[in-house]
Amino acid sequence: MGGFNNRIGPLNQLFRIDGQVVVITGATGLLGRKHAEVVAAYGGIPVLLDLNQANIDAFASELEEKYNVPATGMVVDITxxxxxxxxxxxxxxxxxxISGLINNAANNPKVEDSDGKNFSRLENFPLDIWNQDIAVGLTGAFLCAKHYGNAIAENPAGGSIINISSDLGLIAPDQRLYMKEGLAADQQAVKPVTYSVVKTALLGLTRYLATYWADKNVRCNALCPGGIENGQDSAFLAELHSRIPMGRMANADEYQGVIIFMLSQASVYLNGAVIPVDGGRTAW
Ligand SMILES: NC(=O)c1ccc[n+]([C@@H]2O[C@H](COP(=O)([O-])OP(=O)(O)OC[C@H]3O[C@@H](n4cnc5c(N)ncnc54)[C@H](O)[C@@H]3O)[C@@H](O)[C@H]2O)c1
Structure with missing residues (x-):
């Protein structure tokens, strides 16, 4: 007859993060906006970090008006x-x-064709683009963990760090998806090597951080989103859909539930987890 365990507070408040400051990198991008919105919707204070102050200010005002939280944001280049x-x-x-950090910013590498070579291909991939992609996606996440993460460790209540990886942190890109008929082999575009490397490395960072400040009640978990449907051509979509058990790509708002779960008391014992949210793609 133990009764209900009340350590985590009322169950219907499990997902609330009222007054908690959550730093979000790449916060005005496609997914960053969604992360910020769910933070605000559950009472948190989103701190929007990105590269363009006008975009940040406009989005912060939108959130403040809609959710009545003091959303704020600054230009911070995470490199x-x-x-x-x-x-x-x-x-x-x-x-x-500070209570939360979402390491979300990354280069979404798009490498233009030039001189008949495709520079996304490994054999042509320029070192400076490798360095830039690693600098934002990996070094940026490390630097944010070092400073904002340490601030969370100094918060007596602890907090939560989320690293945004990808389904491509779990599986190799299927380069056949990107092949175009009629192009020579050395002109075929591929998903760049940096994407796989950055997204996989973030899983190592996740496990490291999950143990590093566990005694200070800082949890760290990785979210591995599948691709978002965003105007891709229909041949590509048909091929990709056939590799996803749910038969479709994600909508941009379909990660918000897992984000608020990972930030809040709802996931109080979740630490070092790598959660694919990919319509089942990596289950196949
Ligand atoms: N979109 C997808 O289909 C998808 C799928 C799986 C994983 N992801 C991951 O989700 C995250 C967000 O993706 P997205 O689609 O919203 O990308 P996006 O390109 O729309 O947003 C990325 C944001 O990061 C910002 N940024 C870039 N460099 C920065 C720097 N040095 N400092 C601060 N901010 C910087 C950009 O200005 C941009 O607003 C990325 O890590 C991405 O790899 C995306």
Missing amino acids: NETSIEENCALLIKKFGA
Whole structure:
């Protein structure tokens, strides 16, 4: 007859994150906006980091108006440690504590054809693009974990770090999907190597962080989204759909439930987990 365990508070409040400051990188991109919106909808204070102040300000006002939370945002290039450090100090001064970090920003590598070669191909892939992709997707996540993560560890209540990986952090890209008829082999575009490398490396960062501050109640988990339908051509879509048990790509808002789960008390014992949300693609 133990009665109900009440350590996590009322069950109907399990997903609330009222007043909690959550830093989101790449917050004005396609998915970043969705992450920020669900944070605001559940009472959290989204801190929007991206590269364009006008876009950030417009989106922060939208969130503030719709959800009545003091959404805020700044230009922070996550490859610049000084900029992160200064921003982190500013947030602590303004809000007192940080509770969440969503490492979401990444280059979505699109490499243009030139001189009859396709530079997305491994044999042509330029070192400077490798370095840029690693700098944003991986080094940026490390630097944010170092500073915002440490601030979360200093928060007596702890908090949650989410790394946005990909289904391609779990499986290799199927390069046949990107092949175009009539193009020579050296002109066929491929999913760049950096995407696989960055997304897989984030799983290592997730496990490292999950154990590093566990005694300070900082949890870290990875979300591996499948691709989002966003105007791709119909031949590509038909091929990709045939590789997904649910037979479709995702809508951009279909990750919000897992994001708020991972941030809130609803996932209080979830730590070091790698969660594919991909319509079953990686189950096949
Ligand atoms: N869209 C998809 O289908 C999909 C699928 C699986 C995983 N993902 C992952 O989800 C995340 C978000 O993807 P998205 O589709 O929203 O991408 P997006 O390109 O729409 O958004 C990325 C955002 O990051 C910002 N950014 C880039 N470099 C930055 C830097 N140095 N500092 C700060 N911000 C920077 C960009 O300005 C942009 O707003 C990425 O990690 C992506 O790999 C996306």
